[in-house]
Amino acid sequence: MNVLVTRAIPEPGITLLKQTCTTVDVSPHDRVLSSDELLAMSRGRDGLLTMVTDPVNAQLLDACPTIRAISNFGVGTNNIDIPECTRRRIGVANTPGVLTDATAETTWALIFAAARGVIEGEIAVRTAQWPGWGPPQYLGMGITGKTLGIIGAGRIGQRVAEMSRGFNMRILYHSRTVRRDFERSTGARFTDLPTLLRTADIISIHTPLTARTRHLIGASQLAMLKPTAILINTSRGPVIDEAALVESLREKRIFAAGLDVYEYEPELTTGLRDLLNVVLLPHIGSATVETRTKMALMSAEHLISMLQGRRPACPVNPELW
Numbered sequence: 001m002n003v004l005v006t007r008a009i010p011e012p013g014i015t016l017l018k019q020t021c022t023t024v025d026v027s028p029h030d031r032v033l034s035s036d037e038l039l040a041m042s043r044g045r046d047g048l049l050t051m052v053t054d055p056v057n058a059q060l061l062d063a064c065p066t067i068r069a070i071s072n073f074g075v076g077t078n079n080i081d082i083p084e085c086t087r088r089r090i091g092v093a094n095t096p097g098v099l100t101d102a103t104a105e106t107t108w109a110l111i112f113a114a115a116r117g118v119i120e121g122e123i124a125v126r127t128a129q130w131p132g133w134g135p136p137q138y139l140g141m142g143i144t145g146k147t148l149g150i151i152g153a154g155r156i157g158q159r160v161a162e163m164s165r166g167f168n169m170r171i172l173y174h175s176r177t178v179r180r181d182f183e184r185s186t187g188a189r190f191t192d193l194p195t196l197l198r199t200a201d202i203i204s205i206h207t208p209l210t211a212r213t214r215h216l217i218g219a220s221q222l223a224m225l226k227p228t229a230i231l232i233n234t235s236r237g238p239v240i241d242e243a244a245l246v247e248s249l250r251e252k253r254i255f256a257a258g259l260d261v262y263e264y265e266p267e268l269t270t271g272l273r274d275l276l277n278v279v280l281l282p283h284i285g286s287a288t289v290e291t292r293t294k295m296a297l298m299s300a301e302h303l304i305s306m307l308q309g310r311r312p313a314c315p316v317n318p319e320l321w
């Protein structure tokens with residue numbers, strides 16, 4: 001078994017691969033590979049352990065006909081052309097579950113930071129721009145007792161809602177599926193998207209990126225938000241029309257936003273980084289030592305299973321087994 005790991009991952013994952021595979025090559029570059037580099041390094045492989053930043057498309061698969069399995073180091077698989085893989089009987093797996101808490105925690109970090117102007121205040125103190133305490137300074141929005149709107153009630157969306165328990169919040173959600181257990185355990189109420197956008201004080205996006213969710217939040221949806229609303233995105237950047245969001249934040253039509261992901265990642269839409277009413281994180285949703293180690297082990301296990309002809313624990317195209 002000859003596999004490529006497209007970027008260094010925590011060592012336990014590599015060790016596991018080396019115990020089973022004849023050849024395990026890890027990209028020597030500590031950066032996203034270009035399409036050409038990815039293609040050149042993937043030739044002749046049986047399996048790939050890919051990052052969520054690696055586009056795996058028909059062009060790559062055409063050039064690398066020996067590939068039988070692709071294990072994505074992450075839960076989102078929008079970087080992989082799944083129908084194309086399925087058509088070629090290439091197994092695809094991902095790493096759901098192990099990153100739920102970490103991503104939900106990052107979401108709350110963004111909620112707090114955006115609601116209370118944490119970054120703006122920190123910059124002022126650090127750059128000696130803070131003149132000392134004063135009643136009208138850095139006034140934020142409270143969180144306790146407010147309405148939390150969850151868009152996409154999968155594992156992460158549900159966990160974010162559960163974590164609100166200590167803040168006595170009302171929870172609204174909009175999702176493809178009505179989740180009765182979630183409603184029972186959190187008191188969450190299903191609503192249509194416009195109602196959620198018009199009603200919620202804090203809106204947090206947790207939907208996968210698909211053709212249906214691309215620009216789910218555009219100018220007309222942003223116009224529905226309250227002027228006091230806070231918009232958080234830890235899912236995928238293109239779910240929000242970033243140019244429309246910049247406009248909305250610049251015109252102060254909403255209170256603040258918190259982003260971990262970007263439409264043209266790692267590029268930012270012009271104007272976004274000049275705004276102080278947005279908190280900008282570098283896609284660190286799952287970035288804890290524990291979580292990334294679990295993701296490494298899990299993605300290595302999945303790759304080995306698929307290459308040995310077994311169904312991985314987390315198949316993305318389960319119809320192949």
Ligand code: DGY
Binds near residue numbers: 073074235
């Ligand atoms: C994922 O798992 O999809 C994250 O975005 C990567 O940490």
